[in-house]
């Protein structure tokens with residue numbers, strides 16, 4: 001036997017012996033130290049770990065998705081034996097309470113289970129999809145929404161949500177762009193951290209807090225071709241500067257857990273990736289919670305071609321640092337023999353179990369009464385509904401408002417409500433809704449009838465759903481439009497057209513929606529398109545035929561009233577896009593923070609280069625057949641009022657490394673209504689030791705201004721804010737010239753410049 005194997009063998013014998021020794025029932029009356037809440041966390045963990053058998057340790061590392069309702073005797077028996085550390089998306093509230101009672105009082109050591117569930121944008125009260133929430137640029141409101149979700153979910157016996165999803169996505173073909181917060185690392189970091197704080201509350205151990213899970217670690221959103229689960233290639237500096245940043249922020253906000261992803265990252269699947277999991281997450285960031293794999297992502301290392309079989313997959317998962325396996329059972333089946341064969345060091349198992357127990361202790365799961373009732377799912381409270389309405393209204397982005405057709409006067413007369421998404425509760429909730437109920441949803445049709453009275457609303461669906469191509473409903477839609485004073489068209493995508501495994505190769509409005517709009521527009525009535533969708537779409541043919549466009553995403557339970565609020569001016573639109581809208585799918589990936597290239601195009605440049613290839617005129621980085629710029633840039637969104645930016649100034653023209661400066665500008669409301677403006681601050685590092693983006697968001701602020709009011713907005717930036725990562729993880733701020741903008745969006749604004757000096 002080689003010395004390494006011998007060492008392993010000794011360690012295994014010691015571990016097994018320890019297990020045998022403590023497998024006897026613990027002495028009556030003496031409360032073991034790990035059950036004493038007065039002792040320190042690490043002391044409790046060490047005491048418990050010392051009492052656990054290898055089987056019990058492995059049990060903690062296994063998460064099961066099979067928890068049938070009604071709750072079976074087989075599962076009860078497995079819980080008694082400590083076979084599972086966790087269940088996901090499982091059971092009814094009362095089953096979960098019973099399972100926890102069995103784990104705490106009938107298993108040998110009384111280790112609690114942790115119940116995980118996808119509480120992505122709400123539990124019973126459904127808030128807008130995360131991409132919609134992000135358009136509010138309102139961290140505090142987003143935090144409140146997550147708090148409500150945490151309260152509702154914890155009331156039903158859920159301890160842990162698989163959220164926030166903080167994957168940067170720059171490709172709207174990818175169906176999961178709906179679940180994330182957009183294309184920008186700073187904004188995603190800020191809003192993702194707010195979600196973590198909301199779910200986890202003031203203290204993880206409060207009974208109404210749920211543990212957050214930062215997912216999908218990492219790079220998942222860069223799937224080639226926008227096809228879900230596809231390969232990702234992300235050079236280290238891009239990984240660190242863009243994809244990892246929101247995860248670092250989630251860790252700093254105290255996220256209790258991370259989820260390793262499905263994707264192959266630079267040749268190594270992320271659920272077997274020791275660089276991202278051990279080097280970055282554990283060593284550099286000192287994360288001490290636990291890592292759960294995504295569903296089956298450990299065993300998917302076999303089809304990836306990275307593991308030979310399920311045993312090899314389990315080995316690679318543990319070695320890379322995946323503490324808990326979700327759904328598949330390669331850990332349950334193989335870890336014991338891998339340890340006994342000396343192929344996995346017992347210390348690796350102990351490390352993983354320690355991470356899991358740490359979270360369970362921090363959550364207070366050991367110290368809660370076994371009989372704590374897990375209430376049934378109760379209907380949304382008025383407070384929750386009010387927050388959902390506010391967040392949905394703030395998430396709506398006004399893209400066009402020709403002739404100030406919006407807001408509509410409530411005295412408008414009759415309106416025609418047309419389109420497949422005007423009265424479709426399930427679609428309105430969007431992707432990843434396990435517990436939201438159609439009966440709670442207030443649709444736009446219901447809200448408009450409520451606001452104007454039934455008789456004033458003429459309803460014609462036009463198309464049965466967003467993919468419908470039959471034109472039988474067109475005549476009735478045109479008829480309704482003809483009889484009305486204005487037309488509201490509810491268009492977009494059904495719920496099932498975005499989300500996991502729901503990528504699209506086209507970004508156009510599906511079905512015959514564009515034709516429906518064309519038909520209705522022939523009536524000549526003023527028309528407003530309200531688009532409900534899970535991604536940025538391309539819809540110029542619709543924009544051209546209507547006077548106004550509102551982008552409402554999938555707005556959730558209170559989407560209808562929120563849309564009505566915006567249509568009638570009870571809420572003034574303030575949302576700004578957090579993902580670039582392309583002109584056509586052929587421009588994808590398109591995002592604002594791109595590099596400049598050696599041949600940047602000039603504004604409006606289009607068409608075939610003139611001259612010969614030696615003459616650079618026209619040989620620029622553009623398309624022959626479409627403008628290279630987006631349809632709507634990142635950060636864009638109109639208001640019913642008008643904001644004017646002026647008087648940009650900097651507190652210094654030169655900034656020593658380690659110092660900071662203040663950039664300020666005056667923002668005036670020169671329109672006729674009060675409203676909120678999201679003021680954005682961008683910089684460009686003109687020359688770097690690696691090339692830097694043409695603009696990067698560094699800060700933003702939401703301000704409220706009355707008509708005629710003017711306010712100075714200040715942003716303080718230090719050279720740390722200007723720093724970027726190099727390969728190897730070094731964070732550097734470099735001397736040189738910078739441009740800075742205070743801007744309403746990423747494509748315009750007031751510009752200044754400063755120099756960073758040694």
Ligand code: NOJ
Nearest residue numbers: 089118162215294295500
């Ligand atoms: C797979 C998804 O990728 C992940 O986001 C989700 O949390 C798990 N399934 C659990 O349902």
